[in-house]
Amino acid sequence: MSLLDVVDIHTYYEHSHVLQGVSMQAESGTVTALLGRNGVGKTTLIRSVIGFTPPRTGRVAFAGEAIEKLPSHEIARRGVGLVPQGRRIFPSLTVRENLAVGGVPGRPGRWTAETVYELFPRLRERSGNYGGQLSGGEQQMLAIGRALMANPVLLLMDEPSEGLAPLIVRELEATMSRLKETGLAIVLVEQNLPLALAVADTAYIISKGRVVFHGDPEILRTDHAVRTTFLGI
């Protein structure tokens, strides 16, 4: 049994049928990459798991229990952390307060404001600044730290490298590797293929709302046909 088990979900925005029977799994201590061109439904898959846009049919099981009908805050409280696309830092909250909101589920574990500051010392320096005053890289650290504050067992990361300088992307890669070593399951949506290949243990490619490839990310390094057909690179 996988930690996260998505089975044949169909997700809609009003009448637009975006996910058309997607299944995927994620395991503790691994990074699962979700790849695919823009607009194929990667974010919608993340939104389906966290309950923002619940699937109309299909199942989402987390730690063996069905969660697809639960409200988002219940899903989060069971240990699903979210680093959303665009970061979505609360601009009128300070760094410290953003982290406090992340701690709302009150799940005990290694992550506290203190250990988040140890992971990202820059955030400690900025702890009194408002979310709206941070640079892109700082916002990304805060988005990750905020999600960790709940001591999740599954971390959903949607394009964390978007808009970051190459040096910061390197740090992000190191951070993800460390998180993986703590036993966390990470589902990583990425446009940055080298980053995804560097950290992923398994990969899915999504095209037009369906999974068209699932397997070892190494294949993507070598198989030009798969890359050009589904990733356009």
Added chain:
Amino acid sequence: MGIQFYVQNALGGLAYGSLLFLIASGLTLIFGLMRIINLAQTAFYLLGAYIGLSLVGQGWNFWLAGLAGGVLTMALGLAVYSAFLHRYHADPLTSLLLTLGFALILDDGILARWGGDPHAIAPPAMLGGSITVGSLVFPQYWLALIGISFLIAAIMFLSLQRTMLGVIIRASVDDEEMARGLGVDVNRAFYIVFAAGALIAGLGGMLGGPITSAYPGLDGELLPLAFAVVIVGGMGSLTGAFVGSLLIGLVNAFGKAMFPELSYFTIFVPVALIMAFRPQGLFGRKL
């Protein structure tokens, strides 16, 4: 028009602005958090005033009567919220019509219970006198009302800035869906904010009563002023409601004194200026 004219109207304006804040603070927070335009907010004020004056009629002390008026208004507000409104927080038009309907029902209920005559509300005896400074004479109660409203504003600010509940409310105003995704039970915050808005407006009815008195239709007169405050201050901003209330209170006082024939119109000068040059309001987030 000597200095006396200005001081007198400035104090009167600040006192009136203080009672507007007790209405507009809830209005702006409820809108900012839930996207509900609560047209019943001034009816809450009126209900609080009537409950308070009835209790004073039975021998209650002014402050306790005001508090009881606030608490009973809050209970009614919560009942309406949990029975109807909470389902429509993301649906401004439906919730607007619901609160309008509720305001009309409340108006009729008040008319049936208390009749159509205006009721004066006396300030507490110890504050019933006036203060004389040289040739300047003004009611003691004006100062008391300004003081109390500033105190309530300070409590609201501290709750919003310094408590975890305040952090959660501000986060939910920023990005409600994200707050939910982090485990925040935003619906609970909705109940609390709606209740607090009704409580403060209901309490405001008694506190403002010595200035506005209580009569059917008062709520309809106050509503445009409260909305002027919210528009000038910026929707969802407590600071905006505070500054906007005092500004509208002052404009109202000086407008009535200097251009009595245009009194209602003068309020909308700042509103029009804000709409033209800073549509998000003085302290509102960019639209």
